Amino acid sequence: MGLKDFKLWEKNVPDADLVFSIGDLNNEGLPTLTPYLLKGEKLRPAIIVCPGGSLQFRASGEGEPIAKWLNQIGINAFVLNYRVAPYTPFTSTKDAVRAVRYIRYHALELNIDPERIGMIGFSAGGYLTAFIGTHYDNGIIEPESRNAQIMSMLLGEPDFNDPIDQTSSKLNAIILCYAETSPFSKEKLPPDSLLTKDITVDEFIDFTSNHKHVTAKTPPAFLWVTATDHWNFQRQNLLFAQALNELNLQFDLHIFSKGPHGLGLGEDEPTVAIWPKLCENWLQGLWLKSFK
Numbered sequence: 423m424g425l426k427d428f429k430l431w432e433k434n435v436p437d438a439d440l441v442f443s444i445g446d447l448n449n450e451g452l453p454t455l456t457p458y459l460l461k462g463e464k465l466r467p468a469i470i471v472c473p474g475g476s477l478q479f480r481a482s483g484e485g486e487p488i489a490k491w492l493n494q495i496g497i498n499a500f501v502l503n504y505r506v507a508p509y510t511p512f513t514s515t516k517d518a519v520r521a522v523r524y525i526r527y528h529a530l531e532l533n534i535d536p537e538r539i540g541m542i543g544f545s546a547g548g549y550l551t552a553f554i555g556t557h558y559d560n561g562i563i564e565p566e567s568r569n570a571q572i573m574s575m576l577l578g579e580p581d582f583n584d585p586i587d588q589t590s591s592k593l594n595a596i597i598l599c600y601a602e603t604s605p606f607s608k609e610k611l612p613p614d615s616l617l618t619k620d621i622t623v624d625e626f627i628d629f630t631s632n633h634k635h636v637t638a639k640t641p642p643a644f645l646w647v648t649a650t651d652h653w654n655f656q657r658q659n660l661l662f663a664q665a666l667n668e669l670n671l672q673f674d675l676h677i678f679s680k681g682p683h684g685l686g687l688g689e690d691e692p693t694v695a696i697w698p699k700l701c702e703n704w705l706q707g708l709w710l711k712s713f714k
Contacts, residue, residue: 427454427503430520436578437505437513449505453517455524458489458499459532467538467709468498468529469597470521474545474684477514478507483686484544484599491687492542495702498534500525504550510616511549512576518550519577522558522591538709540595540641545653545684548601549632552662555596555643556635572621572629595708597701598645600683603658604631633658636665642672644704646697648681674704 430453460466469492473484480503489499504517522539529536543551557573580587606612606627617626628634643666647659656677663675681691688694 425457425459427456428500428524429454430517430524434581434584436516437509440509449509452503452505453520454503455521456486456489456501456503457532458486458493458501460493460496460498463533465530465533465535466496466498467540467705468500468525468532468534469540469542469595470518470525471499471501472504472518472541472543472547472550473501474543474547474600475506477511477546480504480506481544481684481686483684484547487687488542488544491698495705497705498532502547512616515550515553516577518554519558519591520586522554522593523586523589526591527586527589538594540597540705541593542597542599543601544599544686545655546602548598549603549605551593551596552598552601552603552632553630554591555593555641556632556637558591558593568625569629569635572625575618575620576629592639593641595641595705596643598643598659598662599697600647600651600653600655600685601645601659602653602655603662604633606630633661633665636662636669636671638669638671640666640669640671642708644674644701646676646678646694646700648678648683648685648691648694650680651683653683672708674700676700 471485471488473480475481485501489501492499502518502521504514506514525534526536526539541551541554611623612626645659645663647656649656663673666673676697678694681694685691685694688697
């Protein structure tokens with residue numbers, strides 16, 4: 423606690439040269455990580471917090487309160503201040519990928535176990551979390567695959583002169599809270615502004631449908647959503663869980679009977695308020711080490 427925000431890039435910030443015709447106060451000085459670090463030299467897990475906000479803003483109730491809860495259960499936390507509109511979702515994704523690499527690169531100096539780095543995402547932040555959980559290191563591991571080619575076209579190439587960019591973006595756990603895991607489909611086509619002539623619509627939909635990219639290397643996942651969430655992300659979470667189940671991967675899925683979208687810690691909804699404890703128990707069982 424008390425540390426200044428960490429800049430994800432000191433120089434050569436991707437998309438920093440973009441100029442917008444409207445004001446952009448939401449993104450001034452970003453992207454950064456706000457650290458919430460526990461005292462002591464013990465190596466602890468770390469979890470990156472990705473607030474929601476439809477990639478238009480960052481919901482404050484899904485940032486600092488989540489980081490403080492993680493501290494309470496013995497986990498270091500970082501709130502990711504990723505760039506939002508008028509930047510595209512690809513810029514937000516670049517920031518999220520870089521955050522994982524940054525923390526792993528600096529893990530030991532921050533008293534973080536580099537093999538226990540997770541990410542928790544809410545709503546649109548859940549998309550970023552699911553994307554990294556299923557696409558991590560793509561383009562480095564299989565540079566000739568079509569998926570890697572699309573990754574390169576949409577997210578750019580890693581900087582081979584930057585040691586952080588050469589650090590793995592693998593997550594060791596993902597936590598998806600009322601997450602939009604697969605935003606596009608045949609019924610909900612992506613806007614033309616996101617498309618490029620070198621990628622077909624079908625390829626774009628497939629690339630952003632994270633449940634289709636679950637593999638044996640996808641990290642363990644904890645998912646929750648409510649049955650009455652008006653954004654109707656229930657099916658997306660079921661598809662993601664089904665993909666995990668088909669590969670016998672470790673996951674928890676909780677669909678609570680009622681509650682609106684955007685509940686954060688769920689303190690105002692009795693049926694949902696148990697989720698932080700369920701998640702804590704899941705993390706304890708997953709990493710088999712005391713956090714405190």
